[in-house]
Amino acid sequence: MEEPRIGVYVCWCGTNIEKVVDVAEVAKAMEKLPNVVLSKNYKYMCSDPGQDLIIKDIKENNLNRIVVSACSPRIHELTFRKTLEKAGLNPYLLQMANIREHVSWVHDDKKAATDKAKSLVAAAVTRVNHHEELQKRTVDINPATLIIGGGIAGLTAALEIADAGKKVFLLEKTNHLGGVVAGIDQSFPYFDSAQQIIQQFIKRIKQHENVEVLLNTKAENITGYVGNFKMPLPMLGIDAELEFGNIIVATGLKPYDPSAIREYGYGYLPNVITSLEFEKMLMSGKIETKDGKTPEDILIIHCVGSRNKNCHEYCSRTCCMTALKFATQLRSALPKANIYQAYADMRSFGKDCEELYLKASQKDIMFLMYDQQKYLPEIRRAPNREKCEMLVEIEEILSGDMVEVPADLVILMTAMEAHEDVKDVARTVGVSLCGNDFFIERHPKLDPVATTTDGVFIAGTCQAPKDIPDSVAQAKAAAARVLSSIDVGQVEIEVTTAFTNEDLCCGCQTCISVCPYKAIGFNEENRVSVVNEILCKGCGTCSSACPTGAIRTRHFTDKQIMSQIEGMLSMTKRKSKKTELEV
Amino acid sequence: MNNRVNPGFKKELQKFGMSEQWNECFHCGNCTAICPLSENEVLFPRKGIRVIQMGLKDKLASYVEPWMCYYCGECSETCPRDANPGELMMTLRRYLTSVYDWTGMSRKFYTSKWWELSYILFFALLVIVLFLIYLPLRPDAYLMVNESGGVMLNHLVAGISGDQFIRIIEFGDWAMAIIVAFILVSNILNMFYKIILSNKSFKVPFYAYFTEFWRLIYNFVTQSKFSKCDDKNYWVGHMLLMTGYTTMFILVVVALPAFQTEKVVDWYNWQRLLGYYATFGILFFLTVVTIGRIRKKDIKLQYSHSTDWLFIIMLGLTTITGIVLHIFRLAGLPAATYYMYILHLAILVPMIMVEVPFSKWSHLAYRPFAIYFSRLKQVALSKQYSTGLAPAI
Amino acid sequence: MENSEKKKPKLKMAVYWGAACGGCCVSVLDVHEKLFDITELADLVFWPIALDVKYDDVRAMPNGYIDVTLFNGAIRNSENQYMAMLLREKSKILVAYGSCAHLGGIPGLANFTNRDGIFERVYDTSESTVNPEKTRPQLKTQVPEGELHLPYFFDDVLALDQVVCVDYYVPGCPPQTERLVEVFMAIATGATLPSKKTVLGAWDKTQCDECIRTKTDKKTIKEFRRPYEIEDDGETCFLEQGVICMGPATRGGCGYRCIKGNAPCKGCYGPSPDISDPGAKMISSIGTMIDSNDPVEISEIVDQVADPAGTFYRFSLPGSIIRRKIL
């Protein structure tokens, strides 16, 4: 590239910058720097006249690098990039110095602020010398979609997309569809049949011409990138391969195994059962103990595996309502039974759920509060002289008393947790998991459906514990996102990506596991790492990890950052001369 | 102590008049916070409600807090769930009275109107029959009017002298007092056992029984706890009732010869002044409470157990017959006076026999004792804390 | 150029050592029978270890007289510095030969202390020293024959290019003799040399490229181990066994001698091109491999690296960004 010719523009931002920073002095100081052709200050650089000034200067003075020192690049970097484009320059030949948010708005001392502004602008000038032209790229989207998981979320998303006329591959690792909801009798808070809903879904899915269901299939070895993913299907033949443009991860949940909690005796006390086991009992219509007796005393224990630092610290969000549902169902099935609920906090949030609690509390149910962090209820076999099967000792915290509850049946409201193999799924789709092994969404509030990997969306309980309506809502949202991306047909990909200099890469493969997006692969033939620039997001972590400097991140190269450091510190007063002995 | 929860226990308490809303409580604790009497270690009514909800019978038997409550009703007014904690405390007092009562009569009275009515009728008839057979009206009773026009009350009975009549009545008084006192004292001992002795988690130091004894007397006389309720009028009303009743009790039992005089003494004499004071006090209280219970505006008077009404009716009738008796006497109507006397006793005797050992009036004794016992418990616990023997609650 | 008429004029070559162990000179000798090829093409005009040529003789040479000088060893004292400057003047091509001249090498580790620190240790506190008068070497000593001079001992050890302009670098401790022959032949035969200031006699790619051990992408380290703490199968990448190996950040060309001997690379060949600080790059790379996200655990793992500065800058301390310890 030809010799850099830099234009520097110092913005006043009305009085926002000008009243604290001596903009004229800053602009003047920049004139002395190497390759700076002109340095100006102007009232509003982002205004049309301001932008026109840059365009005019570029054309008249043959400028090929621009430094705009104004507000945060997070606000106007795109604006000025477009300005450069209008002037026929590559937009990446711009560097901004943030002298508003980081200088004039946070400092009062004019002298210090002006000095700081000078060093920031000087850094931008030295940096922009090393900027390179970068080109935008787009890729086509394959209209097929892969959905991982055949539970309520996966089924919903599959139907939504298939109904829109697009192909769906529905992967289910077990031999049947339906997921956890298939094991639920009635759903809270309206006591409608979950069975009916899920069976209808399954029936429609099986008949749908656009849905291809792959049972007993795990998501493995997915390669590719947004718009063009691939997954081999070795059991169908060597070359069998699925091709799809988007992925919806809906791997769902696994009920917590309460046998880890010693106090509950799950596993060796026959009449201690989990909530899903009780659902089975409800479905069969027979509520009875292992010996076939009708239970007289039934205890429901909340927060089993939830909200406790030894198990999971999060709240599983549905157990309180399910427990209230159980209590209500039990009361109508066994009007004479004594029903107890040992709860930690009653969290009956959501539409009509507080009402469910109010109704249940009218049904002669004894609510006992325990501290799920400190004293868990302890279940033991009742001695023979007792009528009941078990005795449960509970530290009841509303009274402060240790109480004993007789029980013939104990139902443990087990937590929702991530599947063990979710790590494999996360790895294959290139999405990270949070500390609890739930998938991390792109933004917890503004983008809870997408992930930081383009083309991969999440739905249902694989993201966080949730109930059926929330899972369905998220599944439909994910489906909508997929459909809109199919509709656009193309996707623009990151420009500031990393790339490998194959002449330097030694093939140590350090970078491969560093990349959170699996964007780096290994070329066995040349024994070098290769960055898939479509997958790369440009974080630059691989560049720092590369021991040879073979991987460079565009727009954030070592040279660019180092020169920025040099420029920044070149303005400080304490200078010492460097002498080199030369012959 | 058995700490087994008991969902059926609420039914038991419902028999003692527990209101419908008992289970509404979600333990916000507003009631305990607002209660002017709930303090330090003696916190109520929330915890008591929890004990009821869980049906911890043994815990309840040793529960002293209900006696600290004088039912100002603030808790029930503050309750966001309308669980009516004040009424629950009242229910507990009824229940505890029956728990302390080893004879089982109290329980029968509280849980069955018919039992109570038959018991009352039995004593009423007993009084009437005894009078009509052994102390009949003398034939010349019409002569028994003295010069000032008042009936000579002690000379209305045939065959015995005025002194003898007084002694017979006095004997009846004392016999009744002894029976009642025996039952009451034994019930208090039972209460002591339930609250202090059966609770193995603390041991009362011997000296405390003496050092804390003054509280018993002081609280009995002043009802000072009551004055801590925010509604001071209520304390005044209650004091009027209490003092009026006590005055009358002393007059008719201890000072009967001075009270039931041969002649009607002049109005400014002490007997009559005290009598009027007592009548006024009781009547004032009765009027206020009756109006309140009928109007149901004041929360503490909204829920009336059958025993509440019976108590008001009995006390009211006793007072009214007493007043009428007094009027008849002043008006010089010997026969009317005589029959009114019998009627007065036929109401008074069953009332004493029911209320003092088994019902409302026993509270008069239980309350100061409860304060005493609770102090003993506190002394014991604080001593254990300081010596590190007791587990933290 | 005036000699270009003559047929193949013999090159004039010098080898000098600064602060060095002598290994580099030995590596020159290691050319064995190739020495004849060399002497056919070049005259050795100055080589203190082998020839009796005095400094005065060098001073007497006209500027640019020597075609190639292989300068090995770091700059430790005024004599090293003087000779570096002198040879710079007299040589057409000055080659920093070996790790010490290249980046400071093993003597460069003296930059963890200074002149006083070294003297105190050497002349006072070392276990084998008896020096109650605390005698120190003097720059000038009067003896009957006249005045004797000792060079001035610097506080810092410097790499060659920190005192004079260097044309080429041949890294290694010592440089692989084959590389020397290749470089020499290239110069002697007049092949086009790469631009000045570049490294010769080493590859641009680092050790891993030719390393025989099996490498995978599973470079995660839960525990740093010393070579004796592992049961080496001779096949798995050292780093994948938790042993710090400077190979990924060290140029190839040495013939992976250490790795062949089942020892991890120590980094004597220096960093690949464009890397301004080999140690920092390795800190970055190895730091990334630590297999933990828990700050406490990371600290524990980091603590297993007993001497990061000595490990990552074994051969390059004077030539790195923070070239000496701040005392």
Next chain:
Amino acid sequence: MEFQPTIISFLCNWCSYTGADLAGTSRMKYAPNIRIIRIMCSGRVDPTFVLKSFREGADGVLICGCHPGDCHYHEGNYKCLRRFKLLHKYIQQMGIHKDRLRLEWISASEGRQFADLVDNMTERLMELGPSPIKEIMEIA
């Protein structure tokens, strides 16, 4: 005049740089001693940058990233943390005071924390005095 330290800081684009912008939009005042370099992720911070900053005369270096678990690129901040710990040990070995280099987590909403952090670090560096590194590294 009182010694004014210079701090070079590397802020990740998504959390810390945004947090610093927030301090600006909220007009929170802090010491003018900091010079911010924007990088996409704290995982991009190469120890070389830190050493270079010291070498060029910075009195302190501050690295800020997203809070653990919040990284826009999943785990870049952890990578940064790991390198930082090793680097921190190295610079202490080289006689550079440990407080001259800091790694802190600043989220996009923590403008106040950022301002306080700058003030706090500036104050500490004033106590430590000017960094001698640049002068010592010069070769006379």
